[in-house]
Amino acid sequence: MILHGYWRSGAAYRVRIALALKGLAYEQVNHDLRTGGQAAPDYAALNPQRLVPALEVDGLIITQSVAILEWLDERFPEPALLPAHADGRAIVRSMVQTIVTDVHPLHNLRTLKALRQDFGASEDQVNAWMARWMTAGFAALETLIMRHGGDFAYGTTPTLADCVVVPALYSAERFGVDTMPYPHLVAAARRAAALAEAAHPSRQPDADA
Ligand SMILES: N[C@@H](CCC(=O)N[C@@H](CS)C(=O)NCC(=O)O)C(=O)O
Known part of the structure; x- marks a missing residue:
């Protein structure tokens, strides 16, 4: 898994927390928001919203931190990050x-x-x-x-x-x-x-x- 993020992005931090709680390994590709890295053509092609984070997994690109969180919880159910009920x-x-x-x-x-x-x-x-x-x-x-x-x-x-x-x-x-x-x-x-x-x-x- 490759997490596209930026160290001070709160939305990327959400995803890093879920990855840490689940003990999942991942690579990071970071885009410096201070210098407009989120709008660089390579990243904009990946995430047309030009926002971090995005998660790349085997050709699948998921944008929006909550969509990523929910996907992680469905694909890697332990420990569960949503209640059973x-x-x-x-x-x-x-x-x-x-x-x-x-x-x-x-x-x-x-x-x-x-x-x-x-x-x-x-x-x-x-x-x-x-x-x-x-x-x-x-x-x-x-x-x-x-x-x-x-x-x-x-x-x-x-x-x-x-x-x-x-x-x-x-x-x-x-x-x-x-x-x-x-x-x-x-x-x-x-x-x-x-x-x-x-x-x-x-x-x-x-x-x-
Ligand atoms: N709803 C989006 C929000 C993403 C977002 O706003 N990311 C910020 C960093 S926390 C960003 O990339 N900002 C760049 C900008 O505003 O140009 C999500 O949850 O992923």
């Missing part, structure tokens, strides 16, 4: 979507670039924008994790929710967002991150020194 799977997926659909697109690189370049936003305004959407998502997740969490975001074993929450917390901390109001989210994410240390951005081959 449909009710539990629905809760985990709603946690995943809270971040993936409703928060992350509002602060990914191209969105922030548009705010700065096309709408003249200052750095303070960009930071306030990010904090606004991250905290809205975290507040909802904190309630869901209080309701359904055990050691992890859902229950007592890691799930796809943790694969998503860990990078979301990493981004929030990177951008100085106050995470004190979300103690259950932070505790669950710390536990899951500790199980997938090899996936951490700072441990990737393309990470800044």
Whole structure:
């Protein structure tokens, strides 16, 4: 398996966590988002959306981190990253979507670039924008994790929710967002991150020194 990613990409980090939790070996091809590597012709041919991650397996190219996560869980079922019961799977997926659909697109690189370049936003305004959407998502997740969490975001074993929450917390901390109001989210994410240390951005081959 070849994971196309970038060390600081939250969406690629989601996939690295699942790969680590499942103990799967893979190669990395990294594309520096700071220099527009995601738009280079070779990669754009692979992923027409020009976003990382993408997973290449025997000629199959899967884009979209959640599609990759679900594929990994179906192809490599142990340890399972979705609960056995449909009710539990629905809760985990709603946690995943809270971040993936409703928060992350509002602060990914191209969105922030548009705010700065096309709408003249200052750095303070960009930071306030990010904090606004991250905290809205975290507040909802904190309630869901209080309701359904055990050691992890859902229950007592890691799930796809943790694969998503860990990078979301990493981004929030990177951008100085106050995470004190979300103690259950932070505790669950710390536990899951500790199980997938090899996936951490700072441990990737393309990470800044
Ligand atoms: N929904 C996509 C989002 C992917 C995404 O936004 N990736 C970011 C990095 S975290 C990216 O490639 N950004 C490049 C850009 O915005 O130009 C997924 O989950 O895979």
